[in-house]
Amino acid sequence: EPEVTQTPSHQVTQMGQEVILRCVPISNHLYFYWYRQILGQKVEFLVSFYNNEISEKSEIFDDQFSVERPDGSNFTLKIRSTKLEDSAMYFCASSEARQTNYGYTFGSGTRLTVV
Amino acid sequence: AQKVTQAQTEISVVEKEDVTLDCVYETRDTTYYLFWYKQPPSGELVFLIRRNSFDEQNEISGRYSWNFQKSTSSFNFTITASQVVDSAVYFCALSEAAAGNKLTFGGGTRVLVKP
Numbered sequence: 001e002p003e004v005t006q007t008p009s010h011q012v013t014q015m016g017q018e019v020i021l022r023c024v025p026i027s028n029h030l031y032f033y034w035y036r037q038i039l040g041q042k043v044e045f046l047v048s049f050y051n052n053e054i055s056e057k058s059e060i061f062d063d064q065f066s067v068e069r070p071d072g073s074n075f076t077l078k079i080r081s082t083k084l085e086d087s088a089m090y091f092c093a094s095s096e097a098r099q100t101n102y103g104y105t106f107g108s109g110t111r112l113t114v115v
Numbered sequence: 116a117q118k119v120t121q122a123q124t125e126i127s128v129v130e131k132e133d134v135t136l137d138c139v140y141e142t143r144d145t146t147y148y149l150f151w152y153k154q155p156p157s158g159e160l161v162f163l164i165r166r167n168s169f170d171e172q173n174e175i176s177g178r179y180s181w182n183f184q185k186s187t188s189s190f191n192f193t194i195t196a197s198q199v200v201d202s203a204v205y206f207c208a209l210s211e212a213a214a215g216n217k218l219t220f221g222g223g224t225r226v227l228v229k230p
Contacts, residue, residue, distance in 0.1 A: 031215075031216060033216070033217075035218075041222070042206065042220045042222045042223055043160070043206060043208075043218075043220040044220070045217050045218060045219070048215065048216065048217060055215070056214075056215065056217060089158060091160060095216050104162070104216060104218070105162075106152075106159070106160040106162075107159075108157075108158070108159040109159060109160075111158070
């Protein structure tokens with residue numbers, strides 16, 4: 001069964017450093033997403049991406065965050081200058097189409113720890 | 116605005132007992148989709164079920180069953196004859212057709228099944 005692959009599974013970074021989280025969506029999927037889950041809390045939407053541009057973003061997704069699809073396979077989330085409160089599990093997801101009834105596949109997540 | 120509430124933060128049962136997880140949602144959209152995800156201790160999000168707002172037929176799949184009631188805006192989930200491997204956090208989620216594929220998650224219910 002096709003998978004969404006995220007790397008690394010765990011990243012530790014110092015406060016103020018830039019970090020890039022990587023995702024390889026399912027190959028025929030067109031819509032890509034990042035979600036965040038602070039430890040012990042609910043999963044929160046960050047951003048959706050289609051046709052090489054952001055289609056929607058949440059209030060969490062401020063100027064410190066950016067997304068990119070640098071080639072035909074990777075989808076990245078960059079945090080420019082990490083803060084302690086950015087420590088969370090970050091999930092990438094992809095879907096075939098915009099409509100939800102086409103379903104959604106999540107990656108296994110990257111646990112980011114900012115120290 | 117869409118909202119999902121899972122009033123139960125934690126449920127503890129002994130193996131073979133049934134467990135019912137409550138989910139109440141709010142939406143102004145007439146077309147929407149409801150989901151249940153399981154998050155085991157390893158952290159990944161495992162898709163369990165998706166229902167659209169036009170399909171109130173309840174379903175049983177193995178030890179899992181779902182009760183969708185539009186009149187009370189509830190989408191409850193039951194595990195029958197629980198097993199230790201069912202121990203996880205369970206998230207209910209909602210997506211409005213007008214909002215594309217963006218998921219709004221509830222706060223999750225931690226299920227602990229003791230042997």
